[in-house]
Amino acid sequence: MYLSRTIRKLTGRSRLTLFTRPLARTSPIIAIHRSYATAQLDLPALDRTWRQKWSEKQRLAQQRRPGVDVSTTPADHMYILSMFPYPSGTLHLGHLRVYTVADVVARYHKLRGRNVLLPMGWDAFGLPAENAAIERGIDPAVWTRDNIAHMKEQLELMNGAFDWSTELATCDPAFYKHTQKLFLLLHQEGLVTRQRAVVNWDPVDGTVLANEQVDSEGRSWRSGAKVEQRPLEQWFLRITAFKEALLRDLDELAKDDGWPERVVTMQKNWLGRTKGANYRFPLTVDGPRRRLDGLDELEIYTTRPETIFGVQFVAVSPDSRLVRELARFDPEIQDYLETVADGSPESDMRGYRIPYVQAHNPVGRAAPAFSHQAKPLPVFIAPYVRGDYETGAVMGVPAHDARDFAFWKRNSSSGDVKYAISPDPAGSCAVDMDEPYLGPGYMTELAGSYSRSRSDEVAESIVEQIQSETQMAEPRTKWKLRDWLISRQRYWGTPIPIVHCRRCGPQPVPDDQLPVELPKVDHHWADGRVGNPLESATDWVNTSCPKCRGPAKRDTDTMDTFVDSSWYYMRFADPRNRDGPISEAAARTRLPVDIYIGGVEHAILHLLYARFFYKAIMGTLYPKDVVANNGAGRVAESPHESSHEPFKRLITQGMVHGKTYLDPDSGRFLKPDEVDLSNASEPRVVASGKRPVVTYEKMSKSKHNGVDPTAFISKYGADATRAHILFQAPVADVLNWDDDKIAGISRWLRRVFDHVHMLAAAAAQDTSGGELIPFHGRAYFAKSEGEVNAMNEDEATRWEDGICVWRAVQESIASITASCDRVYSLNTVVSTLMTLTNVIIDKPDAPECVRRAATINLVRLLAPIAPAFAEECWSVLCPNEGMIFDETLPARWPVPDGSLALLKFNRVKCTVAVNGKRRCVVHIPAKPADVEGDGALEAWITEQILEAPEAREKLSTPENDIRKATKVFIMKGGRGVNYLMPKIS
Numbered sequence: 009m010y011l012s013r014t015i016r017k018l019t020g021r022s023r024l025t026l027f028t029r030p031l032a033r034t035s036p037i038i039a040i041h042r043s044y045a046t047a048q049l050d051l052p053a054l055d056r057t058w059r060q061k062w063s064e065k066q067r068l069a070q071q072r073r074p075g076v077d078v079s080t081t082p083a084d085h086m087y088i089l090s091m092f093p094y095p096s097g098t099l100h101l102g103h104l105r106v107y108t109v110a111d112v113v114a115r116y117h118k119l120r121g122r123n124v125l126l127p128m129g130w131d132a133f134g135l136p137a138e139n140a141a142i143e144r145g146i147d148p149a150v151w152t153r154d155n156i157a158h159m160k161e162q163l164e165l166m167n168g169a170f171d172w173s174t175e176l177a178t179c180d181p182a183f184y185k186h187t188q189k190l191f192l193l194l195h196q197e198g199l200v201t202r203q204r205a206v207v208n209w210d211p212v213d214g215t216v217l218a219n220e221q222v223d224s225e226g227r228s229w230r231s232g233a234k235v236e237q238r239p240l241e242q243w244f245l246r247i248t249a250f251k252e253a254l255l256r257d258l259d260e261l262a263k264d265d266g267w268p269e270r271v272v273t274m275q276k277n278w279l280g281r282t283k284g285a286n287y288r289f290p291l292t293v294d295g296p297r298r299r300l301d302g303l304d305e306l307e308i309y310t311t312r313p314e315t316i317f318g319v320q321f322v323a324v325s326p327d328s329r330l331v332r333e334l335a336r337f338d339p340e341i342q343d344y345l346e347t348v349a350d351g352s353p354e355s356d357m358r359g360y361r362i363p364y365v366q367a368h369n370p371v372g373r374a375a376p377a378f379s380h381q382a383k384p385l386p387v388f389i390a391p392y393v394r395g396d397y398e399t400g401a402v403m404g405v406p407a408h409d410a411r412d413f414a415f416w417k418r419n420s421s422s423g424d425v426k427y428a429i430s431p432d433p434a435g436s437c438a439v440d441m442d443e444p445y446l447g448p449g450y451m452t453e454l455a456g457s458y459s460r461s462r463s464d465e466v467a468e469s470i471v472e473q474i475q476s477e478t479q480m481a482e483p484r485t486k487w488k489l490r491d492w493l494i495s496r497q498r499y500w501g502t503p504i505p506i507v508h509c510r511r512c513g514p515q516p517v518p519d520d521q522l523p524v525e526l527p528k529v530d531h532h533w534a535d536g537r538v539g540n541p542l543e544s545a546t547d548w549v550n551t552s553c554p555k556c557r558g559p560a561k562r563d564t565d566t567m568d569t570f571v572d573s574s575w576y577y578m579r580f581a582d583p584r585n586r587d588g589p590i591s592e593a594a595a596r597t598r599l600p601v602d603i604y605i606g607g608v609e610h611a612i613l614h615l616l617y618a619r620f621f622y623k624a625i626m627g628t629l630y631p632k633d634v635v636a637n638n639g640a641g642r643v644a645e646s647p648h649e650s651s652h653e654p655f656k657r658l659i660t661q662g663m664v665h666g667k668t669y670l671d672p673d674s675g676r677f678l679k680p681d682e683v684d685l686s687n688a689s690e691p692r693v694v695a696s697g698k699r700p701v702v703t704y705e706k707m708s709k710s711k712h713n714g715v716d717p718t719a720f721i722s723k724y725g726a727d728a729t730r731a732h733i734l735f736q737a738p739v740a741d742v743l744n745w746d747d748d749k750i751a752g753i754s755r756w757l758r759r760v761f762d763h764v765h766m767l768a769a770a771a772a773q774d775t776s777g778g779e780l781i782p783f784h785g786r787a788y789f790a791k792s793e794g795e796v797n798a799m800n801e802d803e804a805t806r807w808e809d810g811i812c813v814w815r816a817v818q819e820s821i822a823s824i825t826a827s828c829d830r831v832y833s834l835n836t837v838v839s840t841l842m843t844l845t846n847v848i849i850d851k852p853d854a855p856e857c858v859r860r861a862a863t864i865n866l867v868r869l870l871a872p873i874a875p876a877f878a879e880e881c882w883s884v885l886c887p888n889e890g891m892i893f894d895e896t897l898p899a900r901w902p903v904p905d906g907s908l909a910l911l912k913f914n915r916v917k918c919t920v921a922v923n924g925k926r927r928c929v930v931h932i933p934a935k936p937a938d939v940e941g942d943g944a945l946e947a948w949i950t951e952q953i954l955e956a957p958e959a960r961e962k963l964s965t966p967e968n969d970i971r972k973a974t975k976v977f978i979m980k981g982g983r984g985v986n987y988l989m990p991k992i993s
């Protein structure tokens with residue numbers, strides 16, 4: 009509500025308040041401000057002017073202070089980072105949104121006097137470059153460099169304060185030399201292993217394919233051949249060695265608004281720790297063969313050991329060893345297996361009961377009290393049990409598992425369900441329940457001595473008891489996390505710095521031979537060949553063994569690009585270091601990243617890999633926890649225990665959706681030239697004249713709803729575009745992009761601009777014009793009640809307007825500072841600034857010094873969002889004060905001046921009417937608490953009104969003598985009084 013009112017006020021056609029209203033009575037400036045009124049606001053031109061000035065300033069600063077500044081203390085540093093882009097060649101609105109958020113936050117911290125690092129670089133290795141190379145016959149390096157150059161040009165248009173002196177590209181040998189060093193460091197620490205794993209093999213092209221190159225039908229993107237799975241020796245990073253630390257430190261990250269809860273949960277699920285138990289179920293066989301060698305029991309893992317009392321059957325996978333063994337001499341099983349062969353889905357609930365095999369619940373043997381559980385259990389073959397899951401067997405608990413329930417209802421003769429857990433604290437068996445009960449609850453009488461206990465509290469004791477009585481149970485913790493396969497059989501990545509010697513095995517490339525550079529294979533691209541060109545680059549592959557000097561071959565795999573993105577942020581802290589990835593001093597001063605901003609689609613893999621890398625690298629290079637981290641400050645015993653975390657705060661921003669037009673008849677997405685937008689609020693389909701269906705969708709070529717951010721910026725200016733992006737949606741939400749809505753932002757900026765010029769004109773009349781006159785709100789507004797009460801009407805009005813303006817300033821400073829700290833609510837910064845603008849402009853009678861100080865604060869507060877515009881306004885208001893964004897000058901961000909408590913106007917503006925007719929407006933004191941009782945308030949108010957000379961004058965005639973009124977109506981706490989007078993005969 010509040011917001012929409014503000015917007016309406018600002019986006020409604022400007023009333024040009026400044027030039028039609030009388031200005032402050034004491035400032036006779038109407039004659040000169042006209043020349044300023046014609047000042048044109050050309051936002052794109054301001055962008056160009058100020059970008060040039062900033063870059064000149066940055067050039068000079070770098071001459072004075074080359075390299076990484078590690079002189080100040082870490083507390084003064086802010087490292088703000090947006091996830092670095094893949095150089096696809098074009099900047100899209102999603103990029104622009106994330107870089108705008110990062111830049112606004114960075115500029116805010118700069119204005120607070122902090123030493124901010126806001127770097128930019130390129131995630132430049134990867135498959136698209138290689139595909140483009142094959143299609144166009146050019147070197148991926150050339151394609152990538154061209155794209156980087158183009159995107160950099162586009163990025164520079166957005167008025168970002170990126171520190172280009174730190175720029176890096178992961179495909180640059182100066183960068184990947186250190187990626188290789190880090191690989192070898194992990195290798196040395198035993199964190200790199202070589203194992204067999206399957207790859208996608210294209211038998212026609214004779215090459216390994218990335219998962220993205222295999223379509224949904226399992227065919228190669230290029231040859232169309234059915235892809236095969238082939239085992240290959242590949243490199244793995246042992247992320248599983250860090251699983252405990254990765255899980256443990258998520259709790260730290262979740263604290264104090266650090267990482268979004270959603271991301272923390274996703275990471276926890278990916279790590280996937282479950283505390284469960286292994287149970288052993290003995291089997292008895294009474295069929296074609298009495299004995300099954302080595303198959304007299306089934307080992308079954310469960311994540312809910314307390315449901316052991318509800319087991320009603322055992323199910324085994326068609327691929328399990330037991331089934332394969334039985335099928336050898338049981339034709340019925342063979343028949344059944346044929347019906348479920350070839351990957352039947354997990355939803356397949358057809359089962360086959362093996363008539364002559366029975367299983368026995370271990371709990372039935374644990375204690376006499378559980379002997380009712382000793383009844384043999386049927387054993388089914390069930391396709392929903394996967395062969396690769398543990399032993400390929402599950403304990404079937406229909407009461408507490410949805411799939412077991414569905415299977416049991418379909419395959420058992422009785423279908424009765426035994427509930428071991430109930431929501432009822434009395435533990436009554438809910439026998440007539442028609443569905444499984446999945447939550448925790450209370451044990452039923454099936455659980456004997458455990459009945460009525462909370463199910464989640466007794467799980468461990470149950471396992472312990474069965475273990476000690478029967479040795480048929482064992483507590484087990486399991487993890488879903490697997491080691492990270494980093495080998496890619498591709499060209500465009502960091503070469504793995506290993507040579508293979510037939511005599512010595514895999515050997516690390518010696519440090520002085522790094523980097524292992526990618527060989528030029530121009531003929532490969534020119535011929536449009538597929539496959540990994542490194543394999544055929546014989547000059548490059550053939551080398552000598554660093555150990556025995558005999559002939560050896562280079563490893564032809566390259567690293568997953570996620571390896572590059574796992575450490576690039578460390579390199580930004582020390583980008584020109586030739587000796588190592590990062591020096592201890594730079595790590596100590598600059599790391600970890602304070603605020604990391606990017607899309608939630610990277611919530612799992614990138615962020616988990618980066619956390620692992622940081623723990624492993626920092627824990628190995630600087631094991632004494634030199635880098636401050638989340639205040640934990642403990643010294644890790646081994647790198648695996650490292651509590652280092654790379655990103656203190658994580659901000660996930662939402663996507664940008666584009667306006668999409670659908671033909672109501674065909675449901676087809678319409679192209680821009682198929683929609684008549686001459687009346688923006690009444691779009692029409694050109695062909696039919698009908699109203700198209702308008703929706704907001706993820707931007708894509710097929711939906712014709714993309715927006716070119718650079719075209720938009722050159723039309724409206726970078727600052728208006730930035731404000732528009734922030735204003736339209738909270739940072740974490742989807743932004744529905746609507747070009748037209750920028751009009752409100754442009755009008756707001758023009759209002760501010762006109763107002764600034766008018767104030768400057770007023771100041772020009774003043775001898776002190778151009779100096780930044782310090783205004784002390786607390787001193788200025790500290791007037792005694794007596795002084796205020798002695799004011800005449802004009803003075804009181806001006807005083808009240810001044811209070812109103814300054815209160816808006818103080819409240820805006822507090823609210824905008826909080827929003828910039830929080831980041832997620834940056835959209836409210838724009839609306840707060842709009843409201844503040846209204847208050848300042850709508851109170852032209854406020855004292856000149858207050859309006860000026862208020863406007864200066866407005867300009868400072870909007871500087872992070874609209875930096876060029878703010879610099880321009882600042883240069884007009886305070887031409888002798890240098891730039892706003894100049895780190896050598898005192899910090900420009902305003903802080904509350906402690907005046908808020910003073911900013912209450914203790915007088916009420918009271919409209920006095922007689923017989924309903926307005927006579928005058930006077931200020932009266934606010935009602936004291938002791939004015940009470942019949943007629944007391946009326947008498948007091950009348951007395952106060954008559955204190956004002958204006959009232960005495962206007963109400964002097966006998967027919968207006970309010971002291972003689974027959975009735976007094978007091979409205980709105982004294983803001984209006986109506987006197988009914990006796991009829992004069």
Ligand SMILES: [Zn+2]
Nearest residue numbers: 509512553556
């Ligand atoms: Zn050798």
